[in-house]
Amino acid sequence: MTGALVPAARDGDRRPCVAHIIHRLDIGGMENGLVNLINHMPGERFRHAIICMTDYTDFRHRIQRDDVTLHALHKREGKDLRVHLRLWRLLRALRPDIVHTRNFGTLEAQATAALSGVRARVHGEHGWDVGDLDGTRSRNRRLRRLVRPLVGHYIALSQHQKGYLRDAIGVAPDRLSHIFNGVDTGRFAPRVEAACTTPLPEGFRTPGTFVIGTVMRMQAVKAPLNLARAFVALRERMPADFPRLRLAMIGDGPLRAEVQRYLEQSGVAHQAWLPGAREDIPDCLRALDLFVLPSLAEGICNTILEAMATGLPVVATDVGGNPDLVQPGATGVLVPAGDADAIASALAGYPGDAARTASEGANARARAEADFSMEAMVTGYMAVYDRVLARR
DSSP: OBOOOOOSSOTTOOOOEEEEEESOBSSSHHHHHHHHHHHHSOTTTOEEEEEESSOBOGGGGGOOOSSOEEEEOOOOSSOOTHHHHHHHHHHHHHOOSEEEEESGGGTTHHHHHHHTTOOEEEEEEOOOBTTBTTSOOHHHHHHHHHHGGGOSEEEESSHHHHHHHHHTSOOOGGGEEEOOOOBOTTTSOOOOGGGOOOOSOTTTSOTTOEEEEEEOOOSGGGOHHHHHHHHHHHHHHOTTTGGGEEEEEEOOSTTHHHHHHHHHHTTOGGGEEEEESOSOHHHHHHTOSEEEEOOSSOSSOHHHHHHHHTTOOEEEESOTTHHHHOOBTTTEEEEOTTOHHHHHHHHTTSTTOHHHHHHHHHHHHHHHHHHOBHHHHHHHHHHHHHHHHHHO
8 A cells, every 4th residue: 555646557557546535534433434335345356445524534444455546635624725726636647546535624625526527426325423423514505506517427325415415405316326334244243152251440340230332423513422422311310220330432523532531530530431542443343231322423433333243232323324323212212302311211221121121232234244244235225326437
């Protein structure tokens, strides 16, 4: 993997090249989905370049192919018109067959791609920004409508986003596809007690404890404080059971320190584990009994899919694509966004009901295997790429 410029066809290589334009390659659901797509797509069909408007991190090491080029444009904070000149020059050098931008932050790159001569252009909507949780911000909506004629095909990860693009932005149905993220059900699988190694601190999980947990980027749109508040609220809701409850909040971000302080001030820090970012997420999920996602907005959440594949019931907020994944009463519970008391009420239904926890976890695993396979995701993306190439 290199940042060197390569032509679209080299040494007789006629595979179409897809240039994926993202804000930054770092730990995150959208980025994880991109890496999964590249790793699982047949190598003989497409080759790939990843263009980061800002930069990339060691997350790049998760890419398992050696024919993927990686490029950083080092965009400055705020408006940086020069970054589009750098992008134009890079696209002219790479000469990709397809440009695929992701999320609102890279939508402007559709114009740059068109000016550089790339005729097959795709845009994906994976989630919402904390400054525009439902796509109603007038400035953002105007830009989406302005850029719409430049996008050859849209991919929405949730039915909610698909409806928004169709009804609010005016995207024609024949230029709009809905593709779920896929999950690796081999890597993310239920705990086998005899072979289980736990990343939890020594003594954190003992016989009889019940571990409530999440994996997230600790930023405002994920609302980690709401989960911390809900956990503390369980002390009043179920005082007899509360001493055996544990909270694991895995991930880093700007709100991590604030969440830690709140748990300490509330006197429950000894029952909580906030290790920051981890590389052993499958093992972390297998150490949980219940998964929670308190987000204010979502597309299709990879960590929900990974938790389901691990055989965990899921409590999630009723936003974005979460209702596409969580089936209330079968695989978990949906609660209103921004309501810590509602989260606490949902959590309270699990620690004393082992049968419910096991049943919903098994249903979640079965649904992950049946409906969210990696193969279905890859097939969906390749169909879109083939379609825009044929239209070109």
